[in-house]
Structure formats: C-alpha cells, structure tokens
Amino acid sequence: MISETSAVALRQNLGDMLNQVQYRHDSILIKRDGKPVAALVDARLFERIRRMQARFDALCQRIEAGYATVPEAEGLAEIDAAVADIRAGR
Numbered sequence: 001m002i003s004e005t006s007a008v009a010l011r012q013n014l015g016d017m018l019n020q021v022q023y024r025h026d027s028i029l030i031k032r033d034g035k036p037v038a039a040l041v042d043a044r045l046f047e048r049i050r051r052m053q054a055r056f057d058a059l060c061q062r063i064e065a066g067y068a069t070v071p072e073a074e075g076l077a078e079i080d081a082a083v084a085d086i087r088a089g090r
Contacts, residue, residue, distance in 0.1 A: 001024075001026045001027075002026070002027045002028070002029060003020075003026060003027075003028050003029070004028070004029045004030075004031060005017070005028055005029070005030060005031070006030070006031055006032070007030055007031070007032045007037070010028070010030050010040070017040060018040075021040050021041065021042050022042065022043075025042045025044075025045070026042075027039055027040065027041045027042070027045070028040040028041075
C-alpha cells in the first residue's frame with residue numbers, strides 16, 4: 001500500500017513510519033507544501049529499483065550506441081513512425 005504524509009508528520013512519526021515500511025512493506029510518499037518530494041520504501045524494493053535503473057541505463061547506452069551514426073532528425077523520424085505504427089495497432 002502507498003500512503004502519503006507531509007515532511008512535518010514524517011519527522012514527528014519517523015519510528016512508526018519506518019516500522020510500517022519495514023514490516024508491512026508499505027511505501028510512503030512524502031510531500032512538502034503539497035508537492036511530492038521523496039518516498040520512503042522498503043530496502044528490498046529500493047534494491048530492485050536500483051537494479052532496474054541500471055538495466056535501463058545499460059539499454060539506453062546500447063540504443064544510443066546503435067544510433068550514434070544516424071542523424072538526429074532521421075532517428076527521431078524513425079521513432080515517430082514506430083510510435084504511429086503501435087498506436088494504429090500495426
């Protein structure tokens with residue numbers, strides 16, 4: 001479950017919120033002035049996110065290397081065409 005709290009409430013209830021995240025595996029979205037600024041998540045989830053980020057970064061590097069010799073306008077046109085095909089259900 002994902003709950004929301006203010007930064008002030010987090011400071012006042014940090015111990016309880018840490019227990020909520022650690023034992024119930026909940027996540028807490030922390031807001032300041034009503035805007036999301038951070039999240040408190042279970043350490044295992046955080047590690048999964050870090051691994052996924054590393055895999056995503058590696059994939060982006062491979063794509064970038066594959067398109068290194070393609071002019072930017074041509075690459076963007078190819079991406080736009082692929083997106084149009086997917087949206088059209090092809």
